[in-house]
Amino acid sequence: GAGVSQTPSNKVTEKGKYVELRCDPISGHTALYWYRQSLGQGPEFLIYFQGTGAADDSGLPNDRFFAVRPEGSVSTLKIQRTERGDSAVYLCASSLNPQGTEAFFGQGTRLTVV
Amino acid sequence: GEDVEQSLFLSVREGDSSVINCTYTDSSSTYLYWYKQEPGAGLQLLTYIFSNMDMKQDQRLTVLLNKKDKHLSLRIADTQTGDSAIYFCAEMQGSSNTGKLIFGQGTTLQVKP
Numbered sequence: 001g002a003g004v005s006q007t008p009s010n011k012v013t014e015k016g017k018y019v020e021l022r023c024d025p026i027s028g029h030t031a032l033y034w035y036r037q038s039l040g041q042g043p044e045f046l047i048y049f050q051g052t053g054a055a056d057d058s059g060l061p062n063d064r065f066f067a068v069r070p071e072g073s074v075s076t077l078k079i080q081r082t083e084r085g086d087s088a089v090y091l092c093a094s095s096l097n098p099q100g101t102e103a104f105f106g107q108g109t110r111l112t113v114v
Numbered sequence: 115g116e117d118v119e120q121s122l123f124l125s126v127r128e129g130d131s132s133v134i135n136c137t138y139t140d141s142s143s144t145y146l147y148w149y150k151q152e153p154g155a156g157l158q159l160l161t162y163i164f165s166n167m168d169m170k171q172d173q174r175l176t177v178l179l180n181k182k183d184k185h186l187s188l189r190i191a192d193t194q195t196g197d198s199a200i201y202f203c204a205e206m207q208g209s210s211n212t213g214k215l216i217f218g219q220g221t222t223l224q225v226k227p
Contacts, residue, residue, distance in 0.1 A: 004156075031212075042220050043157070059214075101213070
């Protein structure tokens with residue numbers, strides 16, 4: 001597609017459930033990023049992939065959060081045992097070059113944990 | 115530490131210039147960015163500047179960088195109602211070779227007709 005695509009656009013889940021959020025980067029972009037944006041805040045970095053490998057996962061808040069990119073294209077962010085505090089917009093971005101000079105963002109997935 | 119700060123709100127009249135300011139703390143930042151976010155939408159990359167530049171102009175947008183004071187500004191000339199949005203400043207740290215961005219809280223720009 002022409003841009004970064006994220007699905008679903010909205011997700012409501014019950015506390016304690018498992019969720020998966022999907023990101024389709026721009027074709028050919030090797031670098032992929034996940035960010036989390038809480039209400040009224042700027043995005044906060046979660047994890048960076050270069051190709052298939054997670055080169056920097058320093059932003060993942062705890063071990064309930066995990067992300068994969070098995071074929072170096074689509075990525076899935078997985079959250080186990082969701083908590084109300086996980087409610088936020090999860091943004092994915094991709095970049096052509098490894099240094100991510102120009103990162104393009106998707107529309108985000110709004111996750112609500114009830 | 116990592117910190118990017120912006121004023122939270124700016125209101126201007128249509129046709130006026132808008133100036134949105136940002137300060138950052140990491141002197142090793144390589145690139146500095148401005149993103150625009152409209153309600154319910156993702157982030158749109160507006161422009162960015164390399165840290166060895168002090169100005170960049172792109173149509174109605176002018177970015178000024180004062181590296182000594184770690185101050186970045188975005189000037190929007192002839193502001194239109196369609197410019198109403200949240201504007202985020204972000205820095206890419208020099209110590210990172212991953213492209214990780216540190217964002218400010220965002221400045222809400224309100225353009226009155």
